[in-house]
Amino acid sequence: MTALDETLLADGDGLVAADVTGVLRALASAGAQVREAIDLSAEAGLAKLADDERPRAVVIAALAGSSVVADIVTALAGRNCPVPVVVRHGGPLPSWVGPLDLVVAVSLSGRAPGPVALAVEAARRGARVVTVAGEGSPLAEIGARNGNVQVLPARGVRADGGDPRSSRVALWSLATPVLLACDALRLLSATATDLAGVADRLDAEAEASRPWSETFVNPAKVLALEVAGSVPVVLGDGDLMAAAARRSAAMLSRTARVPAVSGALPDDASEVVATFGGPFAAGTDDVFADPFLDGPAGPRLQLLMLRDAPSAVSDVDRRLADAVSTTAADAGVRVSEVVAEHGTPAQRLAQTVARTDFAAAYLALASGIDPAVSPQVADLKERLG
Numbered sequence: 001m002t003a004l005d006e007t008l009l010a011d012g013d014g015l016v017a018a019d020v021t022g023v024l025r026a027l028a029s030a031g032a033q034v035r036e037a038i039d040l041s042a043e044a045g046l047a048k049l050a051d052d053e054r055p056r057a058v059v060i061a062a063l064a065g066s067s068v069v070a071d072i073v074t075a076l077a078g079r080n081c082p083v084p085v086v087v088r089h090g091g092p093l094p095s096w097v098g099p100l101d102l103v104v105a106v107s108l109s110g111r112a113p114g115p116v117a118l119a120v121e122a123a124r125r126g127a128r129v130v131t132v133a134g135e136g137s138p139l140a141e142i143g144a145r146n147g148n149v150q151v152l153p154a155r156g157v158r159a160d161g162g163d164p165r166s167s168r169v170a171l172w173s174l175a176t177p178v179l180l181a182c183d184a185l186r187l188l189s190a191t192a193t194d195l196a197g198v199a200d201r202l203d204a205e206a207e208a209s210r211p212w213s214e215t216f217v218n219p220a221k222v223l224a225l226e227v228a229g230s231v232p233v234v235l236g237d238g239d240l241m242a243a244a245a246r247r248s249a250a251m252l253s254r255t256a257r258v259p260a261v262s263g264a265l266p267d268d269a270s271e272v273v274a275t276f277g278g279p280f281a282a283g284t285d286d287v288f289a290d291p292f293l294d295g296p297a298g299p300r301l302q303l304l305m306l307r308d309a310p311s312a313v314s315d316v317d318r319r320l321a322d323a324v325s326t327t328a329a330d331a332g333v334r335v336s337e338v339v340a341e342h343g344t345p346a347q348r349l350a351q352t353v354a355r356t357d358f359a360a361a362y363l364a365l366a367s368g369i370d371p372a373v374s375p376q377v378a379d380l381k382e383r384l385g
Helices: 012-018 023-028 030-043 046-051 064-077 113-124 138-143 171-184 192-208 219-227 239-254 269-277 315-330 345-366 375-383
Strands: 058-061 085-088 102-107 128-133 149-151 230-236 261-264 300-307 334-339
Touching (some): 030 046, 030 171, 046 171, 058 113, 064 345, 138 149, 219 300, 230 239, 300 345
Parallel strands (some): 128 149
16 A cells, blocks of 8 residues: 655645646636636537527436536436436437437547447437537537537646646536536526636635645645545435535546545445445554554545535435444544535535545645556556557
8 A cells, every 4th residue: 555645745846746747737727617618608609509499308428537527417407307317428329319309428539439429320310419529529520510519628727738638637628518508408507607606616625725735724635634545435415415426436546546436325325334344444543453463454444425515405314414424433434524615506516526636636646646647547548459
């Protein structure tokens, strides 16, 4: 297990120097991504979707790091969404999709095989297509056809100076146009004014989590220290925080190389609580333990609770979340919490995602890992050709 370098975590200049691919700067650009994406969406004529009848159903095509866009849409649309929202990562396109439906395809490069194939098939069947894709790409070409809409992703700050940027740090470049499209279709509320508030919330989180702030007052650094050396189980206390939990687990796995799983209350309460009696919850803090006789301590389970603002959670859901946290603590499982501040659902979700994004990046850097580059992922792609 790689030891966490707490000295580096406290050294802002050292963190920036270690972050050779610029992931921290890219994450800090999230607010700017939202503002630029609002302008690019207006230039693309995304608002004209409001002139047409609401589609019978919406299919969101997104793959890998871009798939969190679909999670955000379904979380904000809620269970009372007036039309079905279906998520697809690749083919085949559902057989019922036709001229009455809308397909939204998202790919930062515009070359992801799944979204491109789904958009091609949707256009062939006469469905309307909205694309968020890199300029000149195959996916952008489909969105530029008559009757469709193509939006360029906001440039923001590149993670490594290359092209395309990592979709993990360009989340809001991709999500903002999709949210504006869904607002125009009256599937959820995400006006340009609402999203400007999201940008402000993201800026505030970036300021609080900046590399040069002291560790003990930096919420992302504190969270990185708490999660270090653990097997995290990320649990959201409702539908909104469930989307944040899935994003957090993905960032911990891909960015910090920490195996993490996610769940949501109330559905996953029993499964998560059951693990508190398993081998990963059986660690000990015994000061008399002999590492030579007993062996090194293994990784311990860590419950990371992502909790919505108190005013947004029912008493029943709050009691359940409290009960899970108490059960974990009683079983010797460490518990960390991120609690969203008051605001719109999009603002609360954005704040929680930003906090855990920064924490994953700090955990990677302090562990001597480049948060943007995984040799194993590169090897896998090479083997697959």
